[in-house]
Amino acid sequence: MKKNYVTIKDIAAAAGVSINTVSRALNDKPDINIKTKRKVLEIAKEMGYVKNVTASSLRNRKTKTIGVIFEDSSNPFFAEVLKGIEKGSREKNYNIILMNTEKKYDLERKAIKLLLEKRVDGLIITPTQEKSEDIKELIKINIPFVVVGVNFENIDIDEIYSDDYYGGYLAGKYLIENGRKKFIMLNGFSYKSVAKERYLGFKKALDEYNIKDFTVYELEEGLENAYLKIKELIEKNIFFDGLFCYNDIFAFGAIKALYENNIKIPDKVNVVGFDDIAFANVLNLTTIRINKEKLGYDAFHRLYKKIKGDKNRIKEKLGVELIIRNT
Structure with missing residues (x-):
């Protein structure tokens, strides 16, 4: 009715x-x-x-609304980034429309189209990076937007992301200094800057110690995929004692498989995650901490400046730190 x-x-x-x-x-x-x-x-x-806010926005040509596009809003990492975006938006009396792409490029394009049809004042987006055409189109139509969490090296756009390279390096160095000899990395797909940089940083640490015995597996994201891969390696009697995971979700799946096979952590295998989401502390996971709320907060304020007419392009890299717990 x-x-x-x-x-x-x-x-x-x-x-x-x-x-x-x-x-x-x-x-x-x-x-x-x-x-x-x-x-x-x-x-x-x-x-x-x-x-009637719609009528007011038609008069002012501003909706006081931004679109936020995440690749997986069910991941606690993005929930913490969103917390920072919300904090910033409240300070400036902006509203948020959140869209989830499930890491699918076609859904990303549809989300962008829908939000532009809603006449949002700007976008904060974590793109899949499978392709870059949608980002180039946003540049072409001159809509204010900020990319958060990833880095397009060859495209001049506003970005806020973490120092994934240094995080990978810290993880590798920690495992080596803990006396580990054979290494596995469970990584995301390398077309994503996050996965690429974390691998390169990890490899740099191993190279410094002249360690060549390591294997990298690229997986579709999700706890179950990490669990199945580690279970498979155990069943094939493939030995490893140092495990670096692309993110904490991968680490949780890996730990589940290790526990089920009575492989003691950290006695037999050291595990390092990445992100330091809330559950990492509960599970006592050693991980690389990203200031996720700041990531979102800075992304909003960068977008706000662009909405207000700032023409500068800024790539902001946030620091990371190793959080040592008991894995």
């Missing part, structure tokens, strides 16, 4: 004043009698008036 919203015309008729007077009262203008203003506001409240 269609809802019949109360209009300012309805309020004006009930209050016995002009539409212009109602408008001034609802918008808190100073040039209105206090008694009249109170009367109008009381009647508006009694009638259940809801401001």
